[in-house]
Amino acid sequence: MASDNPTESSQDAPSGLGSARFDDAESRRIAQRYRRRLTIGVVLLVILAVPAVIHTKSAMDGLVNRPPNWLPDDLPEKVVFNRFMTRFDLADLLMVSWEGADLQSPQLDAAAAMVDLLSVEGVATADGTVPIRLVTNDDVAVALPDGYPVDEAKLTAIAERINEILVETRTVSELSPPPTDETGPYHDPNYPIIWVRSGEDTVRRMMASPANFPRGAAQRRLEGSIVGPDGEQTCLLIALTDIGATHRRSLLPQLRSLVAETVGKDPDDPTEIVMVGGPIDGATVDDASVRSVEFFAPPSAIVAALMCFLCLRSLPLTATIVSIAVVCEGLVLAIVYYTGTPMNAVLIVLPPLVFVLTISSGIHLSNYYFDAAEEFADLTPALAAKRALRAGMVPCLLAVGTTVVGLGSLTLVRLHPIRVFGFVASIGVSMSLLLLLWCLPGAMVMAGFRNDDPKRPKRPPRFVAAKWLTHWLAEKYKDFVRARLARPWPMIFGFALITLGAGQGLTQLESSVSVPRMFLPDSFIRTQYDWFEENIGATVSGDLLVTFPKPPAVVASGDGEQVDAPESPEAVDLVDPLDQLRIVQAVHKAAIDEPRISSVLSAASFIPPVSRSRGLAGSASRTVARSLIRDPDSSLGSLGFISHSDDDYLWRLSFRLPQKVEADYGSDLSRIDATANAALADALASLEVDPAVAAKIDVDLTGQVAIIQKAQEVMLRDLFRSFLAAFGVVAVVMVLLLKSVQGGLIAMIPNLFPTVTIFGLMGLIRSPLDIGSVMTASVALGIAVDDTVHLLSRFGSRRARGLSLPRSALGALDQCGIAMLETTMICGLSLMVYWFSDFVPTSHFAVLMFSLLSAALFGDVFLLPAMMASPLGNYLSRTVGSDPEASLTHESAESTDNLIHSVHEVPWQDRETITKS
Known part of the structure; x- marks a missing residue:
């Protein structure tokens, strides 16, 4: 109970922070300092937004997916592959066909001739410059087979299409007229095509001397590769230069239209011309990756902002958290651009991940502010913000530190984009926390309290919304948890059985980087392949x-x-x-x-x-x-x-x-x-x-x-290696946090639950890991530890004041539960916006992250409190960063009454402690 002397209050206010020790002048000074920091933070965000916007676009413009390039060059399989590509001078190969592309058909020869006009046989001028040779109607007419039906309008259309492709894929800007006789042949790598061959070309080569195969024998030898089972249907084989492969997103639609115009198909109907092979795979993945960001990032941010406002009921807090999240979302893409790594389908999920982790940290910091306002009714907003910063800094630093460890472990993966993902995401998450710690106290001061009576500050408006939104659910949950904490072992054994059962699927887990599998069965690329x-x-x-x-x-x-x-x-x-x-x-x-x-x-x-x-x-x-x-x-x-x-x-x-x-x-x-x-x-x-x-x-x-x-095997093997490394480092952190080896290992058990359960279930149902979900195991470990750290901090505070294990567990959960639920809802539901993407890796990433976040929440609100309430809780009590001064006053309002009314549900050995307190 509180002392009658306000200056000696032992529970209602911490030493040095009560209203008796802080006059209005000091409160105004702190408020002014926090507002000044917020102003500086806003200016800094505006400055950081410039490279975030500019270089985000640059990063997205350079997006390219080439899985073979992701493996390290010293891998034996990569050494053989590089030797193979170098010795045979191979490039990205495109296969093009259409209904009626038969051997000996004039349309096949005409299409091959038109594509050949884009090949590397350019010219060099006497001074060594490399001009571009624009194609004329006469060039087109000469290249077409004799007697091919074409009018002047069609010649013009084909010539314009070819010239448009040449100009768009050209890396030199100088345009010169066709060369004179004084200039010689030049192998120009700036043209998009190396060579083009048709099935008919190959058959003719086999029929010529010295092979001299009969036509029928030649066709039979090519069946199943470039000649269909009917012996007639065939295709074009087109080899792209590096320039052509780099510009494939713009080149391939133009190439499709060129072939369509030449053979009499509708150039505006992409289904008329079938294109498969590495270039079309890469271009389709590139387009889908860009579309995922452009279409789903804005609605995801809007969902997060709305839910954040509904939970916090404070415009300054919501605006500050979301603004920092959006800027950091852009900055990580800018950092990718600065590293010189091309954007790809792996890195495309980096911005939404950093966004939700920033939101999560902001919600937890805001929760410390709300708790300070509710626990100490005489604090001004400035002093509540100061107390929130002091109480929340260590847990937030530890929580983000463990997340960075999880992300940093991805640098052990040998696939280059995943290493870059871990490195850049670690920088992004750390940067976002620093910005939150700098700016959020000022937003807290601006948020203020709702004061019906100016002489009596009330709890912040967020609690009004929380009661209205979650009152019924919270009461039902409290009743359930009280009963479970009275008998914690069935809950612990139940989670153990679920984890062990689902864990059986880990040995059956598969991975995939197959491009067609990245799209739905009825997608355009899948139908083309079919x-x-x-x-x-x-x-x-x-x-x-x-x-x-x-x-x-x-x-x-x-x-x-x-x-x-x-x-x-x-x-x-x-x-x-x-x-x-x-x-x-x-x-x-x-x-x-x-x-x-x-x-x-x-x-x-x-x-x-x-x-x-x-x-x-x-x-x-x-x-x-x-x-x-x-x-x-x-x-x-x-x-x-x-x-x-x-x-x-x-x-x-x-x-x-x-x-x-x-x-x-x-x-x-x-x-x-x-x-x-x-x-x-x-x-x-x-x-x-x-x-x-x-x-x-x-x-x-x-x-x-x-x-x-090999990339799939490396991805799966390194996934487990990076996860084990992250688990080991986080376990060491937890040992130091709890000052106990046993405590650190026990605290890691709930953090294993989401990863083992979700990934085990994926193995049982044979759902493979793809490039969008391979990094989520280590990420999920870091996210799960976030809530664990905050919960252990509150639990340690209560144990330090002598409360029983069940009371400490329930009080900590009562204080952290709202923030844990809010972060899971905001992060999970905002990510689920990406579930609507037709790009399977992005959709899988959203579903998997939502599942992992939900499983982590279940582990932290059911399994961890049960372990705290059991004798295992004795090893979880000595937490670095715990705040003994805030241990009892929070429960003095409502949770203490609930506990007293439910004393019959607490083990008999704890009832005396509860009654006395």
Whole structure:
């Protein structure tokens, strides 16, 4: 009870903060200081908003998604992939088709000719400049097949479309007229297309000398890859330059319209032309990522602001918190831009995450202000703000610190965008807390109290709204919690069973970075892939690389000098080219026999059967075959299936897999790799290749599907590694916070509940982690610890004043519960706005974060209080940052009455303590 002497009050006011110790002048001085800080903070926010706006746009303009580039270059699979891409000079490959794109059709040749006008065969002027060569109507007319039906208007439309593409994708600004005869050919990388080939082009090459395949045989060899099952439907293969890939979001719609105009389709109907492949995947993901931010960030911020105002019922507090959240949301994108990392689908969920974490910190700080106003009725708004800052600073710093630890653990993930995500998000969250600590006290002073009687300050307006909104629910909840805290062990065992049961699914958790799976089944990109696979062939590409060594380029002469090796087949080739062909044919046949592989193309597909006869014709056949293999400029070498270097021959076997409903190609790729290696070993044995040479011949699995699969495996493996690292560091923080090893480990149990339960359930229902949700485990751990820290701080305060475990647990929950519920509602529901996105990673991120936030709330309002009320609570009492002076007065208003009325629900050993207090 309070002392009659107001200056010696032991409970109604803390020492040094009561009205008897603070006169109006001091209160005005504090209020003036806080208002001045708020003014400086507003100016700072305005200044920070400038780069936030400008460089947010710059970051979004540079958005590009290339999952193969996300892996570290020292990863063995990435080393093989980089070698593969470099040796075969591969670029992003686009496949284009339409109804009626048949072999020998004039529309196919016309479309290929028009796209070829965008290729890299530019020109250089005498002074070395690189002008752009604009296409004229005559250029278009000459390139079109003879007799192709086209009028002048159509020629003009096609020429204008081509020139528009050239200008938009050009990186130099100078426009020059067509070159004169004095200028020579120039390989211009600033053009968007490297080369274009049609199915008919490939068939003609196979029919030409020296292969001389009959048309029917050539078509059958290409079925399932670039020729459909009907033997007629085919496509264009278009290789993009780096410039073309960079501008793919603007290039591909123009390219689609160009093909449509050329073949007589509607250029305004995107469904008329089917486009699949890496560039269309990346462009579609890029567009969806930008659309997610542009369409859903504003309504998400509006929902958060409205809910924040409904909970706080204070315009100054709401405006300050939301303004800081919005500015920090933009600043993290600006920081991404400053790091030089292109925006991508992983980083696209960074702004909403920082936004909700800022809102959460602001709500908790505001709650300390409201508690101070309610506990100490004689405090002015300025003094209540000062007390809130003193009481809330340590818990908020600890809470945000643990969140930063969770985010920082993502830097252990080897996927580059996720490392950047963890680094930038840590900066954003820390920056937002500093701004809140600087600005929010001034907003608290401006918020003030509702004073019906000027001589008697009342509780802030937020409590009126809270009672109106949550009174019935709060009473029912209190009744339930009182009963559970009287017997805490059933609650603890119940949570343990749920966690263990759901945790069984962690071993079945999968991940996916497959682009088609990032969109709904009825989405445009999925329907395009479905059409292509039904009418032409599989679209998931992979490659097998067979390496044959060459002898050293120089040999030692008798006098010790180095001279060139003799140019004889025996000296040039450790393995005869015909034996190389037979080995590749064996691997080719084994691959095509794999049930999941729909087609295989290799150099063996373009070489006719080699005669084994000893006559002149057989000898000539073998000589021609050897020449085709050895000569990189031969008709076979130009197809891109054999790469020559001073050290080896590298043969490429390209295979296709159909799109799967499942996320994982791991089992298929493992079987293909094993089959290829077995076929290689059998072929080497049958040809009796020298063991020393055979040891240097190997086959590697690579290509897009292999590198994407590796990215999925790295993502999943590193997810657990980063989570364990975050858990370990946060556990150490909790040990220091509670000054007890046992207490720190016990306090971590409720924080494991949301992550283990939600991710375990995802494994049980086979819902894979995608690029939008892979980082949420570590984030969820940090968020869950936020509420734990605030709750433990209030619990420690009550225990320090001698209250029983159940009373301390219920009092702490009564004081923190509203803020915990508000932060979960505001953050969860504002994020759920992104659930309406048709971009699956963004939608999954919203649902997963809402689920994790809700599970964390359940753990903190049911499991943690039950543990506090049990004998385990003795290890959770010594909390750094607890405030003993505020332990009892909060309960003196309403919660004490509730506790006294419910004394029969408290264990008998605690009733005496409650009655006496």
